[in-house]
Amino acid sequence: MASSTSGEREKVTSKLPGQLRSRVKVRAAEHRLDMQDVVAQALQAWQQAGPRPAANTSGAPPFSTWLAPGVYDTFKAHCADRKVSYIQGLAQALELWLADHPSPQEEHVATPHPRRRILANQKGGVGKTALTAGIGQAYAEGTEYGGPAQRVLLVDFDPQGHLSTQFGVDNLALGSDSLVKHMTGEAQGNLADLIVPIADERFGDRLHLLPACADGFVLDVKLSTIRAREAALERALEPLESGFDVIVVDCPPSLGLAMDSAIYYGRRRPEEKPAASGVVIPVQAEDSSADAYTLLTGQIEDLRQDMRLEVDYLGLVVNMYDSRRGYIATSSLQAWQEIGDPAVIAVVPDRKEQREAVRSKQGLLVYDPKSDQAAAMRKIAGILS
Structure with a gap:
């Protein structure tokens, strides 16, 4: 040029x-x-x-x-x-x-579909939960704080329940109604009744959480016995969708049937524009993240081909980055950036504020809204808007 x-x-x-x-x-x-x-x-x-x-x-x-x-x-x-x-x-x-700038000749039909962000990586410890919480908070922040004031549902799809714990919400008791039961045809009530509001003036009444339940540890086994299992998460969450602008799903570190269901839920629906929904992949600047990334993208590509789905990669987030860790960190970051598609949409620094927020059972944007990490969460939400 x-x-x-x-x-x-x-x-x-x-x-x-x-x-x-x-x-x-x-x-x-x-x-x-x-x-x-x-x-x-x-x-x-x-x-x-x-x-x-x-x-x-x-x-x-x-x-x-x-x-x-x-x-x-x-x-x-x-x-x-x-x-x-x-x-x-x-x-x-x-x-x-x-x-x-859509064509004036096109007929624009409003759809009830919220944008769906699937936070996924087969490797544990890369910060999926922290990013799920942070991005959700950034979407829900009120306009008086510079946020878009959108209605957000955070889905704790990991049976370990770290997302629920981060907000001080108890995991659902074994034997009680749960997202898993709604996915497997064993529902005991209305899924909406399980949703917990995250109360804070920054979010008004816009931020909500669907807590985890330990029955998620047997979800893959249960899904193996039902028809159209890839659509199980969508069937469960679809009745809730009209109440939210954005749904953010914190996935387990797994490559099983539950992950297939999450990827399917994030696929591009017929009425959606490209990248309206899709998969966000948190990684770290170290070698084992690269191996996990290859496994996850392989699963996504297999599902794409087998079911003829359009699944959009919304981007990579290099999380907990610290250049002081030397060549491994800096060279790994460069390698992520050189992939190009999906692009690295943000580099989130490794700071103590996120860990302190978890310990205090507060959202990061409540605990320290002016921190570098909070700014990174807002940046990611803005890019994914």
Whole structure:
């Protein structure tokens, strides 16, 4: 990607996939915009939105447009920060612009589906629970605190119950009604009756938790005996969906049938746009996380192919990062960033505030809302909005 200056604008020459260019030209005409204005809007939105999924730019033909002085230099700096090529950055920006500017000819039908974020990794100890709690809180924060004030359901799908414990909520007693019983056809009541509000002025009445139950340890065995087991979690949660804008699921460190059900729940439904729902993968900057990542993505790809599903990777979160740990940490972070798709959407520092919040049985954004980790949670929620 190169530029040359003439008058009040500078000519920018790059490459752009032909199909993407055609889509943008048509959409620009529908919105009565010049291509150069579309590109300028797209670059600005891309820079503000944070890392995006990688775009396919192979075999792209040349493309040029005119931009105001300084726009190109700012764009280059953002590309350097994200370690993407200028061609890749431009393609991502225009894909984002298309998503934000639907065709006026399309009929837009509101759907009751909440956005679903599935926090998954086969490896334990990578911080799935902390991220589930933090992201959920960030979505639910009131507008007076700078949050989007959305209705959030946190689902403790891990029978160990760490998410429930973090908020000071008791796990459901063995033998009582539970999410597992609703998944396996043994329900004893209304699942909505099990939901616990997380009370704090930051969240109003918008943050809720579905607690864990130890019967989840036998869920894989029970699922093996029922039909359409991949859809079991969806069947259980679907009656609750209209009451929430976002559902965040804290998955167990497992590659069994329960994980299949969670991945299926996060699939792209027919009415949904790409990346409206999907899987967020917490990892750490060390070698064993890479092995676990390979196992998880293998399971997702198998499910995709076997059931012909669209499952979107919403991104990687490198959690509990500390560069002082030396070469292993820094080189592992670089390796995660070089994957490209899914992209690293955030690096969460290893700080004591999260551990203190858990010990005090408070959400991080209540315990220390100004901490670096709290800021990272808000950043992730913003990127995934």
